[in-house]
Amino acid sequence: MTAPGPALTRVRAAYTRIAETKRPEIWIGLRPQAETEAEARAIDERLAAGESLPLAGTVAAVKGNIDVAGLPTTAGCPSYAYEPAQDAPAVARLRAAGAVVLGTTNLDQFATGLVGTRSPYGAVRNAHDPERVSGGSSSGSAVAVALGIADIALGTDTAGSGRVPAAFNGIVGIKPTYGLVPTEGVVPACASLDCVTVFARSIPEADRAFGVLATPAGRTAQLAARRPGPWRVAVPATEQLGELDPGWAEAFEAAASRLAHAGAELRRIDLAPFTAAAELLYEGAFVAERYTAVGSFIDKNTNSPDLDPTVARIITAARDLPAHRLFADRDRLAVLREQAMTALGDADALLLPTAPGHPTLAEVAADPLGANARLGRFTNSANLLDMCGIAVPAGEVDGLPFGVMLMGPGFTDERVGAIARLLTPVTRLAVVGAHLSGQPLNHQLVGLGARLAATTTTAPEYRLYALDTEPPKPGLVRVPAGQSGAAIEAEVWELPMEGLGALLAGLPRPMALGRVTLADGTSTTGFLCEPAAVEHAADITHLGGWRAYRAYLANS
Template identity: 35%
Template structure:
């Protein structure tokens, strides 16, 4: 099975999902089986974003000037491997994880599995694409403003960002430590729950939810017609499975500005030495963002952290009234690669997802009903198990 996955990864090299393929994956799985150490996830194929360490494999963070061979394995990867999962390769990503399109000037763009002329979204685009075409069962990624959920939505799969701090970030190259999350991409919520339960990442069984209250968050972004239509179809599904809907307007502009200030300040602190040393080798978008972060005054960062706390309290209060909140994952479907450098693209991809990096609440993107390009429904909650239970019910209703 693993051999076929590797063959398929090579056959679909035109989609540009992998920067490194683990040719020893089948051999590693055989060794686990012989040693009797193939556990609950025996043979599960994992695609790992190339800012997460796997011992003996190269790591670039989407930037050739950072390339080295990792000597340790990140705990989030090791937990999967301990149950018999096998890393099949390292995936293409947006340079330094500082972007949402996955157009990488060094390794080339990752191409959408539904239309190769369009973006996958990023910065975990390679992992999402690998799951979408069936090469990987699980994609590991990072999510600082939506980098797991955005590509999952645009590629038509499930992307989950657990609560802040739930999955360890040791062995993961940082972008902005106040916002960074490790997340998972799978083909279904069922697969996600199975994997999380197998490695002890779920604290309790999912509850039975027969009736729940949910809020549709309004006033955040202007959606394309295609996204708008798919989103409201998804809302109808939530109502069919027992959801009671309200609409809540959110003044998200100040939250978006705060997340940007925190992200750029911390990213600049992490990579200022690279900006000064090899800035001429960086993609223009990444160099520009790092320079902007370096120029931000301390007062902007401190004020942004205060707004972060304000946003967290706002949503904590909202979650006392509502079990979950719902938004589109992105305000646009996947756009053509040649149009992806537009300044207008960034907020259309980030507007909804970045809220829950700021607050740290768990959030999931699941496919919305559509006959065209994939669209994501984002659900967020305070209670992780309730969130996953609702997402699972929604998925079953859509499938039926």
Template identity: 40%
Template sequence: MTTASMLAAPAPADLDDLPLGFPSIRAAIAQGADPVAIVLESRRRAGAIADEGVFTALVPEELVRAKAEEAAARARSGEALPLLGLTFSVKDNIHVAGMTTTANCPALAIEPRETSAAVLALEDAGAVLIGKNTLDQFATGLNGTRSPEPLCRNAVNPDYIPGGSSSGSAVAVARDVVAFSLGSDTGGSGRVPAACNGIVGIRPTIGLVSNRAVIFNSPFLDCIPIFARTIAEGNEILRTIAGFDALDPWSRRDADAIDVTPAAPESRRIAVPRRDQLRFFGDAEAEAAHDANLATLERLGFTLVEIDFAPFDEAGLLVFQSALVAERLVEYGDTLASRPDDVHPAVRASIEPGLAYSARDAFEALYRMRRFARFAEGALDGFAALVTPTIPTIYRIDEMLAEPMARNTVMGTYTYYVAPMDLCAVSVPGAPRGDGLPSAISVVGLAGKDGEVAGIAAAFEAGAAAG
């Protein structure tokens, strides 16, 4: 069915209860729902929670309406708009011309003239931006509490952390406010909040998606991840925004040749950490859920092979315990120096160590990163993927605030290593924990293996849903 013919059927009932997942929106449009009305319903939901710490700013309703009407007019003229009626939000370190970028630190306050290349690609496909999401300030943190009040809260249980740093991006999807969202991921910020809120988080190969018009933590490590309800939905967005960008010096020249479509892997062998190396920090519910998730993979016909996870742990230390931390000073150093009291104490404590590193330290860290990436190529040779828990446990907000540094580090146990080893990853929900909180696994592959990683994740998603 063409986009134009979808707009011609009888209209369905009230949109207040319409789930904003892709199939629901597309079915509603096929039955005659006005895509403009669907977009405005998403904007209404965002406005209803505007004071709950999920958004830093909303696109004005009149501009949302204008963008939606423009997309609908294009569709009626016969233009193919695969994302018609879908809405999205972006983390507030992604530039949108006309909206202030704060990285959740008002003292930063950048007024960008350029809109992110990823946002432009989504709008070209018919999607409409609803707002900018809260984050751990300066995208530094994995828990969601390193931000001004009101704190963003977990969509499943508000007593628990939402995960960070892309907290608002994940919660906006999990609370059915937008159809999908974008974040940024240095050490796990596109996967940890997805796991905490029971949704999908896709971290592409570095350079596969343009980072143009994004504030960096680390150009060497950063990418734009996607938050969605399902692997299919997230992967559709990845296909929309992936590709070579000649204006982005970090873009991969082979980006257009990387097939991100979910595909069955050539191997049925999956690497998993040795049992004695798995850490859940006393969380028996998390451990039991992970056992159930591994059983699902075995039921799907995968052979699980234990490998030594110690080198992956060691690689993860580079993200926050090496001279790579000094990269944050490129974007945030002036604000830290001129207005230190406007920087969250935990964020300041994470960034200030970068001041103590030398140029030699930085080169040594880069050399180590290259060695770890080469090690990963050999360690994962012959495997379809590496599978770990996405998070080892989940803390209540009061627990995180009581011990913000050590417990934040715990949240990155199974995510920090991915970027310095030049890997791609997908976090996908698994078996529910006994206490009702979500569990998740990370499916991790070598750079450029995004399609195979997605294929395994999709198979696991279906297997977990089937029980």
């Protein structure tokens, strides 16, 4: 029997994870497993034939306001649903690169909200604390990635919907420069501001997907030449950030310090024009564009139980805004944009908390408008000011993820991503089996930005077993004191800390992460196996390693 390829293996693991997590509120439309397995088999055949598919072995989730052929596009409202004739270009590009789309995900209805609770399909609970919001509007996409179901997910971002959910769930969210990723096939929130975004558990994973999605010639821009020197990062004084949740100011200052220790040059910035621009998004006339998108549908279906009352209230309130207010707000925004860019100067990026706090579901239910408005304090301005951004994990506060955001002028996406990497601590991982160089799962490490640091062996206190799994993999078990073990071939890889979390999230039993002692006596995190799983497995210790065992099978 031929072992399944990486695409099929990953698809099967995704559906196993869906069953394990028991989070039906993530999904609006989930494709049948048989259908996605057939697609994965075709991808594996293309790989075997030598085709280059940069996202092969990757599974994706897509926000429910983005067209996926074969599934209804609902935008979080069942009565609005339509059957798309084809994939949105962003989805088509993922599929062309070898990603398998699992389904469409829940969202704040019509992409209106930053909380993830405004949906007739149910509130999407946070991946780490089910009593807290997941963040919206791209709630289901973010949680699917955070729980290890999907490797990447598409969201959208008008006011922060591709960044706030990333921060609340401890993952990465890329909001590109407007126009770099096509928005055709996306139900608009504010068409002149909407961006298709990417969620992933690590920056390298997010970058791989963004590289597939982006259209470099989508817009043109004249960027000033960058003055040589270290990265320059603008950081506001803590008192300019306003009220933050307890511990968040200290976590933000720690993130800024990490950038400085990594070699970035920090400089103070006046945040006033950025926060003033952020207030215009909902408090000004720009919200009228939301009525342009779906207002007529809401007017015709006022009494529909499908409509979220908060969303309907926000959109219909924009119907009667006078045109002169929009022109006045556009003039005001032009002034604020000039002030903001002047304040930024030659800094490469602006560092901010992604959000000022993380509310509970109960707090949002008690004050749906106020709690939501607070969450957009730092994110609302990005698209109005034509900036790109990336939200990245920056530690924990009281056991929950804390995230920061880096924003830069339009078309500096690559620079901003490079600076974000300075916030990413590196860890080491020992591998002895299918993740070794040249083995079937090594692409998972490479895709997470890992690099080979050393080729070595374990200390002579382990035994190696051939497990009955698909794809085949070994089980490494430390022997009890007094029993004989052996040195097993190993590689040590360096990878971003969040990449290790990504591996752990998708790690199937009986595999586990633990401490592995190496030949030089040092220990590092590595792949081990639950002892009970090797009771009936073949002991292959005498061969010295997984590669030798595979060579033995090939020659026998």
